[in-house]
Amino acid sequence: MRNHLITFVFAGIVSLGLIGCDTATTQNAANPSKPAMSDSELENAIKAKIETDTQLKAAGLEVDADAEKKTVSLSGTVESQALRTKAFDLAKGAHAGLIITDKIDVRPREVARSDYTEEMAKEARTKAKDYGENIGNSLDDAWIHTKIVAKLIGNSTTPQRKINVDVVNNAVTLRGAVNDNTEKTEAERVAKSTEGVKSVKNMLVIKKA
Secondary structure, three states: OHHHHHHHHHHHHHHHHHHHHHHHHHHHHHOOOOOOOOHHHHHHHHHHHHOOOHHHHHHOOEEEEEOOOOEEEEEEEEOOHHHHHHHHHHHHOOOOOOEEEEEEEEOOOOOOHHHOOHHHHHHHHHHHHHOOOOEOOOHHHHHHHHHHHHHHHHOOOOOOOOEEEEEEOOEEEEEEEEOOHHHHHHHHHHHHOOOOOOEEEEOOEEOOO
16 A cells, blocks of 8 residues: 555656646747847857957957847957958857847058068059059058058048059059049048158049949
8 A cells, every 4th residue: 555655646746747847848839039048148159259260359359149139249340351251250150040230340450661571562462463553663662552552441431442552662643433522532631641652643533323
């Protein structure tokens, strides 16, 4: 009789446990929109993904996430558009279905003349050739070109890489199409204010999109 009583009690406990499990399952099913992770957990997951790149890790980008809405905002500054795109792609791949708002600024690092090398000049000439630009043979010409292009890219008023920059014997020629006179004037100002520039010839044309 005692054994039968123990068996009955044990069966009752097991039944209650199963009912509890069913109740929890039903509650989760009733609230499928509940996020699988908290905001901070999602932010940390995205940061970990972004910081697999050493340059992006050094940039220290800010991540603001809403796990329930699956929205993420990225902010901060990087040195190139390529890094900006990479940060966006890495964040996107951190979790399925994320909506990313990109508030990252591109601000290329300016290199001092004493730190500018022949290898940097070679790279600048290769890129300039791809864009149909002309750089003179001197290290100064390559350095000036690199600085002006970096300033134009980082300037919200001037269209990125729509302005061609030629530098020969420290003389700058600006070519290409801009949207209005403000962009044309600003591009010329940027070039004239760059260290080492002797003269600027502004051949930019205004062509509204």
